[in-house]
Amino acid sequence: MSTKVAPDPSRRSETARRAILAAAIDLVGEVGYTKLSIEGIAHAAGVGKQTIYRWWSSKGSLLFDAFLTLAGEGEAAALPDTGDLAADLKLVLRATVDELDDPRYDQAMRAMHVEIVNDPILAADYVLRLDRPMRELKKERLRAAQRAGQLAEDVELEVAIDMLFGPILNRWLQRTGPLTHEYVDQVVDTALRGLQPRP
Amino acid sequence: MSTKVAPDPSRRSETARRAILAAAIDLVGEVGYTKLSIEGIAHAAGVGKQTIYRWWSSKGSLLFDAFLTLAGEGEAAALPDTGDLAADLKLVLRATVDELDDPRYDQAMRAMHVEIVNDPILAADYVLRLDRPMRELKKERLRAAQRAGQLAEDVELEVAIDMLFGPILNRWLQRTGPLTHEYVDQVVDTALRGLQPRP
Amino acid sequence: MSTKVAPDPSRRSETARRAILAAAIDLVGEVGYTKLSIEGIAHAAGVGKQTIYRWWSSKGSLLFDAFLTLAGEGEAAALPDTGDLAADLKLVLRATVDELDDPRYDQAMRAMHVEIVNDPILAADYVLRLDRPMRELKKERLRAAQRAGQLAEDVELEVAIDMLFGPILNRWLQRTGPLTHEYVDQVVDTALRGLQPRP
Amino acid sequence: MSTKVAPDPSRRSETARRAILAAAIDLVGEVGYTKLSIEGIAHAAGVGKQTIYRWWSSKGSLLFDAFLTLAGEGEAAALPDTGDLAADLKLVLRATVDELDDPRYDQAMRAMHVEIVNDPILAADYVLRLDRPMRELKKERLRAAQRAGQLAEDVELEVAIDMLFGPILNRWLQRTGPLTHEYVDQVVDTALRGLQPRP
DNA sequence: TTCTAAACGAGACGGTACGTCGAGTCTTAGG
DNA sequence: CCTAAGACTCGACGTACCGTCTCGTTTAGAA
Numbered sequence: 001m002s003t004k005v006a007p008d009p010s011r012r013s014e015t016a017r018r019a020i021l022a023a024a025i026d027l028v029g030e031v032g033y034t035k036l037s038i039e040g041i042a043h044a045a046g047v048g049k050q051t052i053y054r055w056w057s058s059k060g061s062l063l064f065d066a067f068l069t070l071a072g073e074g075e076a077a078a079l080p081d082t083g084d085l086a087a088d089l090k091l092v093l094r095a096t097v098d099e100l101d102d103p104r105y106d107q108a109m110r111a112m113h114v115e116i117v118n119d120p121i122l123a124a125d126y127v128l129r130l131d132r133p134m135r136e137l138k139k140e141r142l143r144a145a146q147r148a149g150q151l152a153e154d155v156e157l158e159v160a161i162d163m164l165f166g167p168i169l170n171r172w173l174q175r176t177g178p179l180t181h182e183y184v185d186q187v188v189d190t191a192l193r194g195l196q197p198r199p
Numbered sequence: 200m201s202t203k204v205a206p207d208p209s210r211r212s213e214t215a216r217r218a219i220l221a222a223a224i225d226l227v228g229e230v231g232y233t234k235l236s237i238e239g240i241a242h243a244a245g246v247g248k249q250t251i252y253r254w255w256s257s258k259g260s261l262l263f264d265a266f267l268t269l270a271g272e273g274e275a276a277a278l279p280d281t282g283d284l285a286a287d288l289k290l291v292l293r294a295t296v297d298e299l300d301d302p303r304y305d306q307a308m309r310a311m312h313v314e315i316v317n318d319p320i321l322a323a324d325y326v327l328r329l330d331r332p333m334r335e336l337k338k339e340r341l342r343a344a345q346r347a348g349q350l351a352e353d354v355e356l357e358v359a360i361d362m363l364f365g366p367i368l369n370r371w372l373q374r375t376g377p378l379t380h381e382y383v384d385q386v387v388d389t390a391l392r393g394l395q396p397r398p
Numbered sequence: 399m400s401t402k403v404a405p406d407p408s409r410r411s412e413t414a415r416r417a418i419l420a421a422a423i424d425l426v427g428e429v430g431y432t433k434l435s436i437e438g439i440a441h442a443a444g445v446g447k448q449t450i451y452r453w454w455s456s457k458g459s460l461l462f463d464a465f466l467t468l469a470g471e472g473e474a475a476a477l478p479d480t481g482d483l484a485a486d487l488k489l490v491l492r493a494t495v496d497e498l499d500d501p502r503y504d505q506a507m508r509a510m511h512v513e514i515v516n517d518p519i520l521a522a523d524y525v526l527r528l529d530r531p532m533r534e535l536k537k538e539r540l541r542a543a544q545r546a547g548q549l550a551e552d553v554e555l556e557v558a559i560d561m562l563f564g565p566i567l568n569r570w571l572q573r574t575g576p577l578t579h580e581y582v583d584q585v586v587d588t589a590l591r592g593l594q595p596r597p
Numbered sequence: 598m599s600t601k602v603a604p605d606p607s608r609r610s611e612t613a614r615r616a617i618l619a620a621a622i623d624l625v626g627e628v629g630y631t632k633l634s635i636e637g638i639a640h641a642a643g644v645g646k647q648t649i650y651r652w653w654s655s656k657g658s659l660l661f662d663a664f665l666t667l668a669g670e671g672e673a674a675a676l677p678d679t680g681d682l683a684a685d686l687k688l689v690l691r692a693t694v695d696e697l698d699d700p701r702y703d704q705a706m707r708a709m710h711v712e713i714v715n716d717p718i719l720a721a722d723y724v725l726r727l728d729r730p731m732r733e734l735k736k737e738r739l740r741a742a743q744r745a746g747q748l749a750e751d752v753e754l755e756v757a758i759d760m761l762f763g764p765i766l767n768r769w770l771q772r773t774g775p776l777t778h779e780y781v782d783q784v785v786d787t788a789l790r791g792l793q794p795r796p
Numbered sequence: 797t798t799c800t801a802a803a804c805g806a807g808a809c810g811g812t813a814c815g816t817c818g819a820g821t822c823t824t825a826g827g
Numbered sequence: 828c829c830t831a832a833g834a835c836t837c838g839a840c841g842t843a844c845c846g847t848c849t850c851g852t853t854t855a856g857a858a
Binding site: 032033034110113114116117118119120123124126127131149150151152153155156158159160162163166167169170171173174175176177183186187190191192193194195196197198 | 231232233309312313315316317318319322323325326330348349350351352354355357358359361362365366368369370372373374375376382385386389390391392393394395396397
Binding site for chain 6: 602605610613639643644645646647648651
């Protein structure tokens with residue numbers, strides 16, 4: 001009655017791990033999500049398929065790790081705070097938009113997105129490890145804005161974040177329009193000012 | 200030296216077409232996007248695979264048509280206009296959120312979404328045939344609100360729409376939080392009022 | 399209770415019939431038996447598939463008819479009789495061997511052969527309509543030889559024919575050796591003289 | 598830039614190989630050549646299709662191997678030599694005829710035959726691996742007969758073999774007549790004695 | 797000569813099998 | 828015992844033809 005023995009992480013080959021992650025990012029950037037295969041990644045990484053299956057439970061979790069590697073390396077610990085909320089938000093969102101111009105980043109993020117959309121467990125992992133920490137950073141900046149009187153006290157921060165970042169993410173995913181700096185600025189300005197007429 | 204002759208639409212079997220679209224929707228609701236296969240759809244529809252390949256160029260475009268069938272049947276010609284913009288928006292967005300509770304609708308929309316994210320051509324088709332008409336309806340309502348003095352004159356309507364609908368779509372796709380009526384109301388209220396403090 | 403109505407031969411299109419048989423022969427000569435398809439024949443003949451299915455019950459019987467058309471046109475009514483049996487047999491067999499050099503003839507005959515090998519009913523038809531009449535001609539010549547004292551009285555003519563024509567047919571089918579005039583001559587000479595030493 | 602890497606025979610599964618060969622023989626015996634499919638063989642053998650395509654280049658070569666397995670197991674190393682050539686030949690040919698009564702053997706041999714007739718490369722392989730060795734055995738027996746004065750010295754052995762075995766093979770393939778022991782005896786007697794009258 | 801029923805071309809249909817690709821599992825050799 | 832390599836079973840891919848079934852459109856015989 002032999003049960004699947006869990007692999008011993010202490011014996012894991014760091015070389016192989018890095019090669020796999022790098023190959024995944026490279027490949028997804030080259031051929032796109034649809035044509036991405038475990039077999040292809042293993043081959044490109046010079047690695048046996050089993051080595052991938054041993055350490056990742058699904059293509060999604062591999063893609064997720066790969067994306068973390070790609071995104072996490074130059075990650076800011078906090079959002080800029082120059083005292084001008086609008087300017088800071090535009091800065092951050094413009095940088096996001098610029099990143100999505102890099103096909104590697106664009107494709108990797110699309111791939112991860114697809115996996116998340118279809119896998120609730122992976123989505124939970126994503127929320128926990130990537131979305132929540134990022135939101136915390138954003139909230140921090142918004143709270144500072146509240147303290148500085150630039151943001152209404154009674155605004156629900158979660159909603160504020162969704163309203164600032166959601167439109168950009170959607171326009172990128174669905175290609176409903178061009179992702180320009182101008183659009184980013186409009187979103188920030190409109191969100192801050194609100195849709196209602198001001199007296 | 201002609202390759203692949205285009206099929207004659209006048210000889211198309213309406214029975215088969217309907218069976219395929221229905222089977223696609225049913226199947227994606229049952230097994231989800233990941234396990235969805237052309238073979239499975241053909242079998243469930245009692246149809247030869249070739250009949251699918253003859254009329255649809257990709258799984259994406261089939262899913263797109265299937266979704267149109269599902270969504271288009273009860274389609275409103277215009278957004279409600281009771282004179283109260285906030286109430287009308289909440290009504291529409293709550294209905295959207297409720298629709299996404301139906302696993303069939305939820306799964307079909309996820310499937311279509313995945314295809315669109317990875318296929319720019321399909322995305323263009325989506326924008327043209329589904330997104331743009333819907334936006335036009337929304338813009339119409341917003342213009343009425345402008346005339347009624349409930350919406351600022353200088354607001355860019357595209358941005359307004361993205362700010363109202365984007366957050367809901369994102370929360371649903373990425374499961375970053377529960378899709379409740381309360382959340383919908385918060386989004387509408389916050390978007391209208393704006394993030395800045397009011398004097 | 400409508401039963402498949404038999405087609406009326408008097409209304410049959412002779413043009414179509416000829417085009418089909420010609421296309422079958424041409425195609426089998428071009429692409430070989432393996433790649434031969436009813437669809438391809440119909441297309442090459444400029445004919446609907448149904449017209450083939452209406453008049454022939456199987457690919458085999460079509461091929462059989464096609465072969466008859468090809469072979470029957472220059473068919474001799476009787477074997478030559480110069481008084482010299484060996485010479486006459488060699489003449490006939492050399493002509494047979496030469497015919498098999500024409501790829502059209504070779505391929506058509508292979509195709510028909512394959513169908514016959516796997517379809518006893520077709521084989522019976524072949525024996526009745528092609529093999530038996532040909533054998534009768536051959537027997538006639540052999541009987542003449544018996545009368546002329548060139549063939550033993552007690553030889554079973556069926557066996558004699560098999561022994562003269564069988565080796566050539568086999569060598570052609572299985573390519574166990576080159577089909578030369580020299581080989582033909584050896585077969586005739588050996589068959590006539592017998593394998594046993596003569597006193 | 599290497600295409601299609603050749604598989605490593607040392608890692609080949611003997612179990613799978615045997616199952617495939619056995620399934621091929623069984624299936625061809627059950628359903629006949631026409632209905633025989635790679636898919637069917639794979640299924641019956643409990644094997645993936647790829648495993649067949651990995652090791653055999655065509656249905657023909659698989660059928661050839663299968664036939665070798667079937668035929669090769671009870672293979673005589675040499676033809677009997679009792680000193681009486683006619684009797685020995687009749688013995689061997691009667692045994693051949695009897696084998697063809699077994700539907701498995703009959704169908705398998707028809708299948709292989711069809712493939713050989715339409716594939717020159719396979720035919721060459723057949724000649725090399727099956728026909729030539731068998732002929733060598735037969736020649737050996739005929740040479741012994743020549744030494745014993747039962748066969749003319751100047752007879753071309755290839756021709757002699759074709760004249761003895763060809764008629765039987767043809768009658769079996771084309772079903773031009775019943776394959777009886779009596780017929781076999783007639784062929785042997787007639788071939789030995791020759792068609793010409795004896796003084 | 798017109799009428800009309802059939803055969804005709806075209807090709808869509810439900811199917812079966814093709815030969816290929818990749819998923820995920822299992823085995824072998826090597827470090 | 829992890830690893831690279833790769834053979835294994837399995838399921839789906841997209842294509843080619845099968846034989847059946849409409850569709851209009853000729854076309855030939857009876858009215």
